[in-house]
Amino acid sequence: MKLEGVELRRIRMPLRTPFRTSFGTEHERDVLLLRAVTTEAEGWGECVAMSEPLYSSEHVDGAAEVISRFLVPAVSGATSVAQASVAMARFKGHPMAKAAVEMALLDAQLRASGMSFGTFLGAVRPTVPAGVSVGIASDIPSLLSTVEGFLAEGYVRIKLKIEPGWDVEPVRAVRGAFGDSVPLQVDANAAYSLSDARHLARLDDFDLLLIEEPLDSLHDHVSLARQLRTPICLDESITSARVAAEAISAGACQVVNIKAGRVGGYLEARRVHDVCSAHGVPVWCGGMLETGIGRAANVALAALPGFVLPGDVSASDRYFAEDVAGPFVVEEGSVRVPEGAGLGVVPDAGLLASLTTSVVFVS
Incomplete structure (x- = not known):
């Protein structure tokens, strides 16, 4: 070639x-x-x-x-x-x-x-569970309406974006409205500092799957992890398989979000997956509001064996009225891995x- x-x-x-x-x-x-x-x-x-x-x-x-x-x-x-x-x-x-x-x-x-993308990467299942990321809302009623709609569409995991001033109360409201059985996690996009540890510990009451990238320092996550019961997941901090291994060994995280774009490609994303699996650390596939082209690759990646948590693998219509490729749909809580050659779309x-x-x- x-x-x-x-x-x-x-x-x-x-x-x-x-x-x-x-x-x-x-x-x-x-x-x-x-x-x-x-x-x-x-x-x-x-x-x-x-x-x-x-x-x-x-x-x-x-x-x-x-x-x-x-x-x-x-x-x-x-x-x-x-x-x-x-x-x-x-x-x-x-x-x-x-x-x-x-x-x-x-x-x-x-x-x-x-050969399909999934086969090449090492996918082991034909479908992957569909999770959805919910942005910061204007108010609690709007948030609850949005979450209710996604649950009705079949999404099996909800991720709430949080920031200082929009964290404990929205999580409390979602838990109160939809119960403890809904897998729920939060994502701070590094909006907090280590001085916020006591406040972030209030989220321990809500049985979250994880809190994603709360701080802007990999080192500070080591200290924060000792102060929270909620597992810490790293996103932006994980830039390669080597960094993933260092973060895990240091105790900075208990979960890793893998985004191929963030680590330089799907070959390196697979290496991050392999490192995490070797350490017994669960991973999930993050999203960057991709079109169906990037979504096809993400769905294939999310079908690898170490991806044991639902990722941000949503339907095309989560973000776009029309998608340039696909579209991807949620069926019985899952999204199907493309089977065609290459990306399959x-x-x-x-x-x-x-x-x-x-x-x-x-x-």
């Missing part, structure tokens, strides 16, 4: 409803899609970087520049995804950009061989054209 060029396509995907976290509110997704053209097949990738460097230091404009100026030229002579990964490794940082290139090349390679050409804001081909 030899790469002939990569198309970088920007599309604008309006969200059905605004999605608010501790670091901001999204109304639409400025998505960078990649189409890798090789001598054997074409493959698609999706960059999960946000428009602004809020979740991480990466942003869409920067990712597009890094991909076109550095990564595509670096992988132009590669004949396999493994070779491409080695070629990209010499560039520091930019894991989301690297993950997008890797995904597109891997999709092309697997389509050429007739291809974009709808007409919808893609209507959403496109720019196209650049890099050879």
